[in-house]
Amino acid sequence: MIGYILRRLLEVIPTVLLVLTLVFFALRIMPGDPAIAALGEFATPDAIARFREKLGLNQPLYMQYFGFIAQSLTADFGTSMNNGAPIGDLLGQALPYTISLALAATSIGIVIGLPLGAMTAVHRDGKLDAFGRLFALIGFSLPDFYFGILLLLVFSLHLDWFPMLGGGKGFFDQLHHLVLPAITLGLVMAAFTMRLTRSSLLEVLKRDYVRTARGKGVAERWVIFKHALRNALIPVTTGMGIYLLTTLSGTITVELVFSRPGLGTLLIGGVSARDYTLVQAGLVVFAFFVVVVNLLTDLLCAAIDPRITLR
Amino acid sequence: MNVPINKLTMIGTGLSALLILLAAFSPWLAPLDPLDQSFIAANQGPTAEHWFGTDSFGRDVLSRVLFGGRISLAIGILAPVLSALAGVWAGMLAGYLGGWTDRVLSRASDLLMSFPTLLLGVMIAAALGPSFQSAVIAIAVALFPRFVRLSRSATQVVRREPFIDASIAAGRGHLSIMLHHVLPNIAGPLVVALSLWIATAIRLEAALSFLGLGAQPPTPSWGNMIRDGMSDLVGDPWPAAFAGAAITLAVLAFNMVGDALRDLLDPETAA
Amino acid sequence: MSLLEVTDLAVHLFTNRGVVRAVDGVSFSLDAGRSLGIVGESGCGKTMTALSLMRLIPEPPARIVSGSIRFDGEDVVTMSSPRLRALRGNQIGMIYQDPMTSLNPVFTVGEQIAEAVRLHRHDTRNAAWARAVEVLRLVGIPDPDRVASAYPHQLSGGMRQRVVIGMALACDPKLLVADEPTTALDVTIQAQILELLRRLQGELGTGIILITHDLGVIADLVDDVVVMYAGKLVEHAPVRRLFAAPRHPYTQGLLRSVPSLETREHRLLTIDGTVPPAHAMPNGCRFNPRCALVRDICHEQEPPLVDAGGGTQVACWALT
Numbered sequence: 001m002i003g004y005i006l007r008r009l010l011e012v013i014p015t016v017l018l019v020l021t022l023v024f025f026a027l028r029i030m031p032g033d034p035a036i037a038a039l040g041e042f043a044t045p046d047a048i049a050r051f052r053e054k055l056g057l058n059q060p061l062y063m064q065y066f067g068f069i070a071q072s073l074t075a076d077f078g079t080s081m082n083n084g085a086p087i088g089d090l091l092g093q094a095l096p097y098t099i100s101l102a103l104a105a106t107s108i109g110i111v112i113g114l115p116l117g118a119m120t121a122v123h124r125d126g127k128l129d130a131f132g133r134l135f136a137l138i139g140f141s142l143p144d145f146y147f148g149i150l151l152l153l154v155f156s157l158h159l160d161w162f163p164m165l166g167g168g169k170g171f172f173d174q175l176h177h178l179v180l181p182a183i184t185l186g187l188v189m190a191a192f193t194m195r196l197t198r199s200s201l202l203e204v205l206k207r208d209y210v211r212t213a214r215g216k217g218v219a220e221r222w223v224i225f226k227h228a229l230r231n232a233l234i235p236v237t238t239g240m241g242i243y244l245l246t247t248l249s250g251t252i253t254v255e256l257v258f259s260r261p262g263l264g265t266l267l268i269g270g271v272s273a274r275d276y277t278l279v280q281a282g283l284v285v286f287a288f289f290v291v292v293v294n295l296l297t298d299l300l301c302a303a304i305d306p307r308i309t310l311r
Numbered sequence: 312m313n314v315p316i317n318k319l320t321m322i323g324t325g326l327s328a329l330l331i332l333l334a335a336f337s338p339w340l341a342p343l344d345p346l347d348q349s350f351i352a353a354n355q356g357p358t359a360e361h362w363f364g365t366d367s368f369g370r371d372v373l374s375r376v377l378f379g380g381r382i383s384l385a386i387g388i389l390a391p392v393l394s395a396l397a398g399v400w401a402g403m404l405a406g407y408l409g410g411w412t413d414r415v416l417s418r419a420s421d422l423l424m425s426f427p428t429l430l431l432g433v434m435i436a437a438a439l440g441p442s443f444q445s446a447v448i449a450i451a452v453a454l455f456p457r458f459v460r461l462s463r464s465a466t467q468v469v470r471r472e473p474f475i476d477a478s479i480a481a482g483r484g485h486l487s488i489m490l491h492h493v494l495p496n497i498a499g500p501l502v503v504a505l506s507l508w509i510a511t512a513i514r515l516e517a518a519l520s521f522l523g524l525g526a527q528p529p530t531p532s533w534g535n536m537i538r539d540g541m542s543d544l545v546g547d548p549w550p551a552a553f554a555g556a557a558i559t560l561a562v563l564a565f566n567m568v569g570d571a572l573r574d575l576l577d578p579e580t581a582a
Numbered sequence: 583m584s585l586l587e588v589t590d591l592a593v594h595l596f597t598n599r600g601v602v603r604a605v606d607g608v609s610f611s612l613d614a615g616r617s618l619g620i621v622g623e624s625g626c627g628k629t630m631t632a633l634s635l636m637r638l639i640p641e642p643p644a645r646i647v648s649g650s651i652r653f654d655g656e657d658v659v660t661m662s663s664p665r666l667r668a669l670r671g672n673q674i675g676m677i678y679q680d681p682m683t684s685l686n687p688v689f690t691v692g693e694q695i696a697e698a699v700r701l702h703r704h705d706t707r708n709a710a711w712a713r714a715v716e717v718l719r720l721v722g723i724p725d726p727d728r729v730a731s732a733y734p735h736q737l738s739g740g741m742r743q744r745v746v747i748g749m750a751l752a753c754d755p756k757l758l759v760a761d762e763p764t765t766a767l768d769v770t771i772q773a774q775i776l777e778l779l780r781r782l783q784g785e786l787g788t789g790i791i792l793i794t795h796d797l798g799v800i801a802d803l804v805d806d807v808v809v810m811y812a813g814k815l816v817e818h819a820p821v822r823r824l825f826a827a828p829r830h831p832y833t834q835g836l837l838r839s840v841p842s843l844e845t846r847e848h849r850l851l852t853i854d855g856t857v858p859p860a861h862a863m864p865n866g867c868r869f870n871p872r873c874a875l876v877r878d879i880c881h882e883q884e885p886p887l888v889d890a891g892g893g894t895q896v897a898c899w900a901l902t
Contacts, residue, residue, distance in 0.1 A: 146555035
């Protein structure tokens with residue numbers, strides 16, 4: 001088990017390396033000079049030269065590349081091209097906002113989506129199922145950031161139940177600020193989870209071993225919640241792992257809606273300011289999340305399904 | 312179950328066609344020039360003169376939504392089609408030839424697949440710099456591995472059919488076999504995927520231009536209208552509200568078409 | 583009083599293409615400790631009959647539309663769910679066709695057997711587990727302690743079928759219903775499983791209903807045989823009598839298609855034609871398109887089941 005995790009974590013290295021390489025070269029072909037972007041149109045040639053010197057932009061490309069890779073692998077992301085702040089610190093400040101949002105949204109997604117999916121499968125073609133169908137259709141069609149704006153308009157602007165903007169100060173204020181963004185992403189995830197659970201459970205309920213359980217005298221409730229659901233959870237877990245990443249990237253737009261000072265806001269700010277180092281670092285962190293979430297998904301699947309051996 | 316599926320197909324197809332027509336004919340349909348500013352008429356809610364109101368520059372929101380549809384739907388349809396053209400061939404080659412071609416293409420698309428489409432789109436659009444073209448490229452690349460994977464697995468199924476071996480034995484070239492035997496047989500699921508991914512692409516385009524990574528102002532797109540609207544959500548929520556409603560409607564329409572097509576092709580898994 | 587008494591059982595399938603009379607007016611009975619074989623081609627309604635005994639038929643599309651199934655004097659058809667659950671796996675144990683799919687992949691086989699024990703005997707977890715190991719030993723599984731902790735995918739098909747049999751026997755049921763228990767298995771494993779059933783029958787004295795399409799399987803395993811064709815019971819006879827003097831033309835055809843060493847016949851005789859599709863059943867006797875003895879009345883009326891002497895009952899116009 002531990003050996004497997006270590007091996008999988010080692011596999012992270014080529015993935016992250018590839019992402020780093022892509023990010024590095026992609027950003028280098030981006031139009032515009034970062035020195036001018038940082039210092040403004042009217043900077044003196046002297047100042048620009050000093051700026052380039054400081055950030056190593058006048059070194060040959062391959063030197064910059066290896067320097068960048070080496071730094072990234074030691075989680076030393078350097079300083080922001082724009083304001084000179086250490087990027088490690090910027091990331092450290094932003095990360096909790098993004099992680100708390102992703103986790104809260106996922107919790108909402110599971111807590112609402114799983115039971116709703118199970119119930120719509122059991123009471124197939126009933127009233128609840130019709131509602132679920134509508135819920136899913138809306139969830140799949142409403143862009144999360146637009147949903148966020150609608151929530152913002154109703155619950156912050158008109159009802160004034162929740163704060164408009166920012167991340168909040170202190171635990172309870174931060175929690176208060178978390179509610180609307182988390183509901184935004186959480187409900188969309190719930191729609192997805194619900195559909196996945198429903199179809200997966202319907203599929204499992206047709207299996208022979210469900211009949212075997214009934215034939216043993218197991219009550220219908222336990223046939224569904226013990227025998228069927230456990231099996232249905234296997235594809236649901238895989239799907240949720242993939243969707244968690246979608247939710248994580250959804251934080252980028254939702255953070256912008258709620259002016260939440262998270263990773264997405266940092267990244268997009270970096271893009272518009274042509275802050276190479278900041279954008280590189282932000283993308284590397286997202287890439288790292290992707291790899292870790294995929295690993296966790298596989299571990300969870302193996303825990304649910306005894307047929308999967310971790311090798 | 313037949314009746315509601317047909318109804319959904321009709322509604323979805325009709326709605327998609329209507330939206331495309333509205334966008335295509337927006338220069339003739341739009342009541343005003345979407346770029347005409349009027350500071351006297353700024354930040355108005357819906358009125359008889361401006362059905363959807365005006366934005367902070369006094370531009371007519373209805374006209375901007377209509378013109379914005381051109382950009383949003385153009386990207387939303389163009390990107391998946393380009394992606395399909397490349398991805399389907401790559402997937403067919405991988406599935407048909409197997410061996411090294413398959414291993415390289417599958418590994419590459421698996422790696423890309425492990426990234427959510429929006430994140431890939433943001434990465435690429437950020438790297439290329441914000442513009443119409445980079446939004447197209449970003450979305451096309453983000454969807455590419457999905458087309459590769461789908462057409463690869465469909466091709467592998469067809470490849471095992473005896474008529475393929477018969478064609479090879481008859482001396483037919485591989486390219487011709489792929490074009491005449493494989494492609495028609497895998498077309499069904501690909502068409503379903505294409506319409507579902509057009510819905511995804513419309514959402515992606517909206518998200519990218521909302522983030523400022525798509526078509527650039529003053530050209531209206533649904534996403535950048537919301538972005539503009541965000542600056543004064545308190546004073547005038549209408550531009551964002553109507554642009555968002557347009558996105559939702561478009562995504563809904565193409566999702567309905569895709570779902571209905573899937574049910575038609577595969578009645579077994581129909582909901 | 584008989585242990586099981588099935589009277590005029592009718593199970594219909596309600597599909598979009600119309601109603602299929604999967605089981606149509608079938609009656610038979612079984613005394614405690616005795617055994618009955620139900621024989622017929624696939625699609626003749628024998629599995630539906632077997633599943634009906636515990637009301638395990640898939641509803642929808644299937645439904646028991648009429649008749650009664652009296653088990654120990656109580657009608658299963660009208661029984662309340664709690665009573666039904668107390669019957670399932672406790673008084674009646676069921677063995678299924680495909681051991682590869684009838685065990686839950688995410689629980690160990692020990693857990694799956696112990697679950698039935700805990701449900702019906704209200705044993706502690708440990709006692710139920712001990713009973714699970716005990717029945718695994720009973721069904722001839724080597725090293726039952728270890729196998730109890732194994733997951734189904736770690737066992738071979740034959741071993742899994744032994745587990746399924748053990749699960750059915752875990753609560754000492756009065757009746758064991760085996761639905762084609764060897765069809766999905768290799769030939770050598772088939773013989774072992776049949777041998778096991780024979781041994782268990784002798785040791786435990788459980789009533790057995792064995793459903794099969796293979797007459798060879800039941801020859802020395804059951805006391806009586808019911809032959810079904812297209813949802814109808816066509817012949818009911820003691821097993822020796824059925825083999826010695828089959829009456830219904832269909833039964834005769836079935837017996838001719840069993841390869842026999844004694845007659846040294848090289849060519850396997852089969853019955854001409856196929857079972858008609860479920861929604862296009864002929865009028866009158868359902869066997870009439872394939873029957874050599876067909877006459878006018880066979881096209882008009884369904885033949886009643888009548889006594890034909892020697893304990894045989896048969897439904898055929900040619901014999902009345």
